[in-house]
Amino acid sequence: MFAKEAYLGTDPVRAPGWPTLARDRAFDTAFVAALEAELAIAYRLAGYLLADSAEAQDAVQEASVRAWRGWANLRDRDRFHAWFSQILVNVCRTRLRQRSKRRTLDVDDIDLETGDPFRAALARDAIGRALSALSLELRMVVVLRYWGELSLAEIADRLRIPIGTVKSRHFAALRVLRRRIESVEGSSR
Amino acid sequence: MNDPEVDDGLDLEMDQRLATFARNSREPALPDAVAQLPWAVQLDRARSNPGRFRATMGGFGGFGRALFAFARLGVTLAVAGSFLLLVGQARTSGSGTDIVQPASSSRPSSGATSSIGPEVVLVPTSGVVDDVMADFVTGAIRQAESDGAAAVIIQLDTLGGSEDAMLRIDAALHSKTPTIVWVGPSGAKAASAGTFITLSANLAYMAPSTNIGAASPVAAGGGDIAATYGQTEADKIMNDAIATMRSIAQERHPDAVAWAVSTVQSAQSYTAQEALSAKAINGVATSIDDVLAQADGQTVTTTAGPVVVHTRGATIVTINEGLIQSLLHTLDDPNIAFILLVFGVLFVAVELFHPTLLMGLIGALCLALSFYGSGSLPLNVLGVILVVMGIGMLVLEPNIPSHGLLAVAGVGSFVVGAVAFYGSPGPYLPSVAVAWPIIGVMTAAAAAYGLLLVRTLMQMRRQPVPVGAGLVGIDKVAGLVGEVRADLAPVGTVYVGREEWSARTRDRSPLGRDTKVRVVGQEGLILIVERVD
Numbered sequence: 001m002f003a004k005e006a007y008l009g010t011d012p013v014r015a016p017g018w019p020t021l022a023r024d025r026a027f028d029t030a031f032v033a034a035l036e037a038e039l040a041i042a043y044r045l046a047g048y049l050l051a052d053s054a055e056a057q058d059a060v061q062e063a064s065v066r067a068w069r070g071w072a073n074l075r076d077r078d079r080f081h082a083w084f085s086q087i088l089v090n091v092c093r094t095r096l097r098q099r100s101k102r103r104t105l106d107v108d109d110i111d112l113e114t115g116d117p118f119r120a121a122l123a124r125d126a127i128g129r130a131l132s133a134l135s136l137e138l139r140m141v142v143v144l145r146y147w148g149e150l151s152l153a154e155i156a157d158r159l160r161i162p163i164g165t166v167k168s169r170h171f172a173a174l175r176v177l178r179r180r181i182e183s184v185e186g187s188s189r
Numbered sequence: 190m191n192d193p194e195v196d197d198g199l200d201l202e203m204d205q206r207l208a209t210f211a212r213n214s215r216e217p218a219l220p221d222a223v224a225q226l227p228w229a230v231q232l233d234r235a236r237s238n239p240g241r242f243r244a245t246m247g248g249f250g251g252f253g254r255a256l257f258a259f260a261r262l263g264v265t266l267a268v269a270g271s272f273l274l275l276v277g278q279a280r281t282s283g284s285g286t287d288i289v290q291p292a293s294s295s296r297p298s299s300g301a302t303s304s305i306g307p308e309v310v311l312v313p314t315s316g317v318v319d320d321v322m323a324d325f326v327t328g329a330i331r332q333a334e335s336d337g338a339a340a341v342i343i344q345l346d347t348l349g350g351s352e353d354a355m356l357r358i359d360a361a362l363h364s365k366t367p368t369i370v371w372v373g374p375s376g377a378k379a380a381s382a383g384t385f386i387t388l389s390a391n392l393a394y395m396a397p398s399t400n401i402g403a404a405s406p407v408a409a410g411g412g413d414i415a416a417t418y419g420q421t422e423a424d425k426i427m428n429d430a431i432a433t434m435r436s437i438a439q440e441r442h443p444d445a446v447a448w449a450v451s452t453v454q455s456a457q458s459y460t461a462q463e464a465l466s467a468k469a470i471n472g473v474a475t476s477i478d479d480v481l482a483q484a485d486g487q488t489v490t491t492t493a494g495p496v497v498v499h500t501r502g503a504t505i506v507t508i509n510e511g512l513i514q515s516l517l518h519t520l521d522d523p524n525i526a527f528i529l530l531v532f533g534v535l536f537v538a539v540e541l542f543h544p545t546l547l548m549g550l551i552g553a554l555c556l557a558l559s560f561y562g563s564g565s566l567p568l569n570v571l572g573v574i575l576v577v578m579g580i581g582m583l584v585l586e587p588n589i590p591s592h593g594l595l596a597v598a599g600v601g602s603f604v605v606g607a608v609a610f611y612g613s614p615g616p617y618l619p620s621v622a623v624a625w626p627i628i629g630v631m632t633a634a635a636a637a638y639g640l641l642l643v644r645t646l647m648q649m650r651r652q653p654v655p656v657g658a659g660l661v662g663i664d665k666v667a668g669l670v671g672e673v674r675a676d677l678a679p680v681g682t683v684y685v686g687r688e689e690w691s692a693r694t695r696d697r698s699p700l701g702r703d704t705k706v707r708v709v710g711q712e713g714l715i716l717i718v719e720r721v722d
Binding site for chain 1: 198199200203204206207208210211212214215217219220222223224226227228229230231
């Protein structure tokens, strides 16, 4: 992680292998500050939504690129947080949909020993493992609610759906999770 | 989470459990690549922005790709079309006197010819009456004229062909040299356009067991043509053909006119003997020698005036089609035109699913040749559409879930289309059909293509992509064993998972080249490895 003065200075990019032209560029420090504040929560959200750290990195990158392209047209920069999370949620939703279309391996099928931090974290508890039973829309609500720690109204804003829908999805998601956990615990007993 | 907005009846236990679990989730460290994004994305615009192209193409879905494929197909068709023009050009320019230079003529040693006796040029023809045949016959007759041959014999066996070609041959048969048409050998036919040609010659002979007249019985008034062109147009074509036939027959013998018109008007077919008794032909001849014997001493009216034919004991000079001519002439075989069309459509379909310029080029070429060939054939548009639709359905079957219905419909449409591929012969066109064995084989080929090839291609495209593959490779290489490529001192490179990575050991101790190492961790894009013994 970079110290505050690093990007205020002229040589913010210290990673090896970066093109030299990066050093000569004037960066938009306001954008850097705004985006940097979002990255940790964005990566966490994307990670639990996609259950894959590599894909989460890609998703955050894609969202960041879109944010940078829209940055000049963003009138109210105080809304950056909400705006960026909307972009990120959209990117993740698209990826999840494409994944089901592309017939990628299901999260369940993947060996949990591969060392992916998100899959490992989810695998620790029955309730985390049960998340894979949720449909895309239910899963989005659950992850935004508990890992994103958003209120139902905020979720409605990010997903651009009515709050009533968020409530019913939240309700349905918890019911599915309980059933899944009970059936798993029931069969193991 | 004690939200005031939470409904009553919500599973509060699950709610609590999830909240606790999420709060206690171990936070994965933010990867360097992500941490650098605020700067990295700003560089994106400075580079040529490769992401935008992908985004645009993705946004349009398959549309952009389809547009590209069609543009490509257009280019391919243009190339094939110009090739065809070139072939057509070659045919025209080759039809001069030189192509008629008997490439494989049985001409005896020159000089001896005139002393032995008269020379008769034999022009064997077969197949559909088309431009190629017209070129060939016209050239051969011109050659005979300039050589001063005693006569030209056109050996004929045809089911018919195009009106234009027939009229050209008709015109060529009126030359300074006496012209003879012999319908032979036994079993041969002079149907449709062939009838006109036979009767146009100065002398006409038929072998026993040959036929002359309409290709097939069509309803009086030309019901079949009426179905294609409409009644008024059909009447016009019919009246035109009758007028042509009447003038041709008038030149032969006034008694033959009514008979000749019946071959057109009521689509009658006659044997050699019937034609002879109607005075439509000069005789029944079993062989070329017989023709020469019978023709000898006859007086005919050529463009140079009345001539007595001297053919007894004549030397026969056979003129054969040139290579290009016989190849082009093969194209209007009804079966070959059909096969070319099917292969053309199949190859073009491959091009659409799996763009390689070559396939499209071959396909377009096949289509172009097929259309060239079917120019002298009574192509039934409905049949062609059914065949193409059938192939289309077979190709789409693997892509659209239809439980095999589409495949069955495709095969059905293909077979019906193949059977009805040709139809509505007019007064000149041959009555032909695609042979049943060919229909069987081509149906099997089209079905096999649609069901196997396209399915395989689609499966290749849909193969599951392992999550994270090729994105950030650490998932793939963790735990793998590789070897040091450049000394780790402390940072060097290792070769693992078919890739070179920067790497160091955990305690930064040096390792030499070729040491076996296992990946145990990652720091940014640098792998942490340990020695394997």
